[in-house]
Amino acid sequence: MAQLKTAPAAAADHLVLRGLQRNFAHRAVVRALDLRVPRGQFLALLGPSGCGKTTTLRMIAGFEQPDAGSIHLDGRLLSDTSTHVAPELRGMGMVFQSYALWPHMSVAENVGYALRLRGMRGADLRRAVVQALEQVELADKADAMPHALSGGQKQRVALARCLAAAPRVILLDEPLANLDRHLRRTMESAFRRLHRSSGATFLYVTHDQGEAMALADEIAVLHEGQLVQRATPQRLYQQPRTAWLARFIGQGSVLHIEAPAAAPWQDGRFIEDCALLHTGLRHALQESRRPQRQVLVRPEHVTLIPSPESVDSAQDAPLPARVTDCVFKGERYEVELALTLPDACQQLLAFSPRPYTAGAMVGVRIARAWPLAQP
Numbered sequence: 001m002a003q004l005k006t007a008p009a010a011a012a013d014h015l016v017l018r019g020l021q022r023n024f025a026h027r028a029v030v031r032a033l034d035l036r037v038p039r040g041q042f043l044a045l046l047g048p049s050g051c052g053k054t055t056t057l058r059m060i061a062g063f064e065q066p067d068a069g070s071i072h073l074d075g076r077l078l079s080d081t082s083t084h085v086a087p088e089l090r091g092m093g094m095v096f097q098s099y100a101l102w103p104h105m106s107v108a109e110n111v112g113y114a115l116r117l118r119g120m121r122g123a124d125l126r127r128a129v130v131q132a133l134e135q136v137e138l139a140d141k142a143d144a145m146p147h148a149l150s151g152g153q154k155q156r157v158a159l160a161r162c163l164a165a166a167p168r169v170i171l172l173d174e175p176l177a178n179l180d181r182h183l184r185r186t187m188e189s190a191f192r193r194l195h196r197s198s199g200a201t202f203l204y205v206t207h208d209q210g211e212a213m214a215l216a217d218e219i220a221v222l223h224e225g226q227l228v229q230r231a232t233p234q235r236l237y238q239q240p241r242t243a244w245l246a247r248f249i250g251q252g253s254v255l256h257i258e259a260p261a262a263a264p265w266q267d268g269r270f271i272e273d274c275a276l277l278h279t280g281l282r283h284a285l286q287e288s289r290r291p292q293r294q295v296l297v298r299p300e301h302v303t304l305i306p307s308p309e310s311v312d313s314a315q316d317a318p319l320p321a322r323v324t325d326c327v328f329k330g331e332r333y334e335v336e337l338a339l340t341l342p343d344a345c346q347q348l349l350a351f352s353p354r355p356y357t358a359g360a361m362v363g364v365r366i367a368r369a370w371p372l373a374q375p
């Protein structure tokens with residue numbers, strides 16, 4: 001067993017990843033990853049397929065050893081290049097996409113397995129198993145075999161098994177990926193409730209941003225093995241740092257706008273001056289040679305003005321746009337537009353309560369944009 005070393009981490013830090021790296025075939029799939037997770041947080045690790053989420057989780061669980069960097073839990077070193085605390089000694093539980101239930105054991109035996117290994121027997125064991133099953137609302141399935149359960153029920157058993165062992169950290173690897181859309185929403189509520197009642201730290205790997213937004217206190221977005229931004233769901237949606245993130249999270253348009261040397265907007269502030277935005281866009285569309293920068297415009301900040309007659313020459317006048325597509329989405333229409341001036345064109349997405357015909361000319365007013373970091 002590894003010797004104990006003390007991490008020079010701040011007292012509030014619970015799980016600390018420092019400079020974490022993992023290579024496969026001479027390629028770093030996780031690179032220089034620094035992450036500090038406070039106790040009891042629900043943190044989602046979000047990113048496209050292959051960005052290193054599962055590898056990060058497996059290093060934290062102890063199934064992979066880092067090629068550089070370290071992992072500490074409550075000041076105790078769990079992993080670095082020379083130290084490896086075994087997975088079962090880390091005080092962590094793991095829930096997998098594939099449920100990983102023992103097929104030959106009943107639900108109750110599955111849930112009680114880790115407790116039996118710890119020496120718990122008799123009435124204490126039965127009580128702990130029933131409690132864990134009650135938490136996931138499956139007490140009536142204690143004697144069922146896994147093959148007789150639905151996907152959602154199997155995942156709740158896996159969660160109950162994890163909760164029964166009262167881990168400090170619960171690692172979840174795409175636990176809802178095998179479930180249908182309706183069941184996912186139900187399970188999201190169950191996860192939120194169990195996170196609150198267990199007090200455990202949840203680290204939740206997903207490539208589904210809707211799931212991450214619905215569940216997590218904070219989201220850490222990984223791209224090609226590196227942390228791109230870590231923030232609350234609201235902040236990530238409203239203020240993504242880069243154009244890549246702006247396109248990855250939510251719907252929206254990344255527009256090029258002319259940025260005069262004495263631009264009155266600043267990094268870290270929304271641009272809410274419609275005249276300034278429209279002028280910047282007009283100049284960018286006219287292929288101005290002055291410097292341009294990228295801004296994010298969310299569709300909820302775009303207003304469509306149906307009659308093109310209302311387009312005039314005032315600075316904050318609506319910009320002319322052509323409808324390129326219009327898709328019915330139940331509660332609204334999603335309207336794809338081409339902002340057009342003689343020389344150039346930029347794509348813009350808007351929401352509308354009414355449909356538009358492809359090819360129609362409309363006016364567009366943009367109320368707010370977020371300046372993105374320069375590429």
Ligand SMILES: Nc1ncnc2c1ncn2[C@@H]1O[C@H](COP(=O)(O)OP(=O)(O)OP(=O)(O)O)[C@@H](O)[C@H]1O
Pocket residue numbers: 024025029047048049050051052053054055056207
């Ligand atoms: N044992 C391994 N040997 C070689 N390459 C691996 C191994 N495990 C993962 N990889 C590679 O490392 C990269 C990151 O994989 P990882 O599973 O961590 O990504 P992910 O973000 O979880 O993706 P997904 O959402 O598809 O599960 C991928 O390119 C993958 O092919």
